[in-house]
Amino acid sequence: MWCQGEVIGRIHWHDHLFSLKIKADIAPFQAGQFVKLAHVVGEKRIARAYSMINAPDDPELELLITHVQGGQLSSHLARLQLGDKIAVSTRATGFMVLSELPKARDLWMMATGSGVSPYLSMLRQGDLWQQFERVYFVYGVRHTQDLAYADELERWQQTHPFHWLPCVTREPDFNGITQRIPEALLSGSLEESLGAVIAAPTSHVLLCGNPDFIKATTVILKEKQLTKHLRRAPGQISVEKYW
Template sequence: MALWLDGEVIENYAWNQELFSLRVRTEQPFEFIAGQFVRLGLAHEDGRVQRAYSLVNGPDDSVLDFLVNRVHDGLFSPMLHGLKAGQKIQVSQPPSGFFTLNEVPDGDSLWLIATGTGIGPYLSMLTTDIPYERFKRIHLIHAVRYSADLAYRDLIQSWVDKHLGQLQYQPIVSREDFAGALRGRVPALIESGALQAACKDELNDRAQVMLCGNPEMIRDAKVLLDSMGLPKNLRRKPGNVTVEHYW
């Protein structure tokens, strides 16, 4: 049974009009594995409203960080969007999910591919030493519609500078040109070889790929990667592609 912790909003940071980071401090710290998620809860006239969100912060951080996109016809994300510092929110315990690096087999390269807010779990992973100790090359790939949706760029760049030659950040922007970004859908960029060329690396049997975000991207990329000799990773049969269906 889930336990609900009382939390306080520390900051509601707007990346743009729809995308925001909600930062929360709970009454007591808790342990989680980078890549896991919790449920956020708010009081509502029909009872508690809740939804699962991945933790963006690292396991050692005292402030919890959640990357959220407001869905205008939804119920919960507009409520989160309107929260201000000092307001209360509930956080579920224990954390859940198996989209973690300890579920990923060893390899030479790690490809962290996300669309939209699906980048959240990867940012949590990259705060830890684990990916840098296990993989020679790490590619963080973030696909969005507009450049304004490329959240946490300064933080990511600081990690790239710290792990120069090991960590690479490759944005993909589908609806406008943006310096340094590829343009198009993730599966198409893989199929054409454009993503591999930009990353100066190969998607071969020594690559481990994680996919998080839009279900269509995951479905199409998974089928394509399987045809390239990179099967889905299962506990009973280890492979090369680990997925998280983010919504």
């Protein structure tokens, strides 16, 4: 089922990254879930998934969108202006939600690019503080300009047991981690920078974004004795692949 959404806000992060705020009458959802946006071209509906950043009780949908060069739908979304209409699925879906996660002391949120969206929704919603004592947020991007919502992450860091770490891979002069997330994990620099250790008895790890990043990181986490989390076999790794 689809409803008609209206663009009511837009943040321009840079030429290939933007956020849209959309007014749309969708069913209640859980932080971490995604809706579909669609655009009809001729006879064909081009529909793609986008994770909410807004908390479920915020009626304005907020989405962070990478403009993939030549991408069919993201190129259309990149052209939308205030007042423009866009089809939105009325039901959100997705299993990377807090109610699916087992209790653990530490929650590790790791993402590349726009894969941070589900985590921002969980932070804004706030229930995660009943489930976890500490939250570590690892944000892998090509350039510092890709670090959307960094100001908000700084604020969470000042007010909660929350620590975030950017890994910026295409700026050799970046004053911080310049390795990809899996490499930073393997070298130990990721845990050292955060002053924390990922271990099966204490940690749950969320991975979201680039599928190759998820694959490489999962291999390393499995070497640390963490396993994929399934309803029938609880583990410590939950993933959301964006393509």
